[in-house]
Amino acid sequence: MSQALLAGLSRTTQPQSMVRRFLALDAVVTGANGLAYLAASGPLGELLGVDSGLLLELGVFLTLFAAGVAWLASRPQPAVLGVKLVVDANILWAVLSIVALVAWLEPTTAGLVWTPMQAATVAGFAGLQWSALRAAATP
Numbered sequence: 338m339s340q341a342l343l344a345g346l347s348r349t350t351q352p353q354s355m356v357r358r359f360l361a362l363d364a365v366v367t368g369a370n371g372l373a374y375l376a377a378s379g380p381l382g383e384l385l386g387v388d389s390g391l392l393l394e395l396g397v398f399l400t401l402f403a404a405g406v407a408w409l410a411s412r413p414q415p416a417v418l419g420v421k422l423v424v425d426a427n428i429l430w431a432v433l434s435i436v437a438l439v440a441w442l443e444p445t446t447a448g449l450v451w452t453p454m455q456a457a458t459v460a461g462f463a464g465l466q467w468s469a470l471r472a473a474a475t476p
Contacts, residue, residue, distance in 0.1 A: 353414055355469035360410035360423065363462040364403045370455070371399030386445035402426065420470050427463035431456040
């Protein structure tokens with residue numbers, strides 16, 4: 338991704354600000370998703386065709402993950418290793434979401450739409466974060 342495109346997406350030309358903003362966006366979206374799974378695992382489970390217990394567990398994980406990502410985003414200069422771990426976790430989440438969809442989930446139509454959509458969103462975060470991290474490392 339070009340630095341100009343990244344700058345446009347994050348509305349800054351400061352590479353560290355780009356990293357922080359993309360981490361913060363990830364934290365907000367992931368946290369909202371996690372809280373929704375925690376608060377409404379039953380109805381969402383029925384809507385998506387996913388076990389409510391699984392959604393509850395995912396809600397705990399996502400909420401904790403989002404808190405960690407938010408903390409990382411709050412640092413003036415997020416640690417490179419931390420950002421790389423977030424990128425790796427996001428890629429893993431996206432891949433496992435598709436594997437689960439194909440291998441063992443039996444989702445409703447809403448679940449068939451939601452699962453790839455959230456996997457693509459998370460993969461998008463990984464791409465933005467990785468590109469911003471690379472831009473920040475460029476002298």
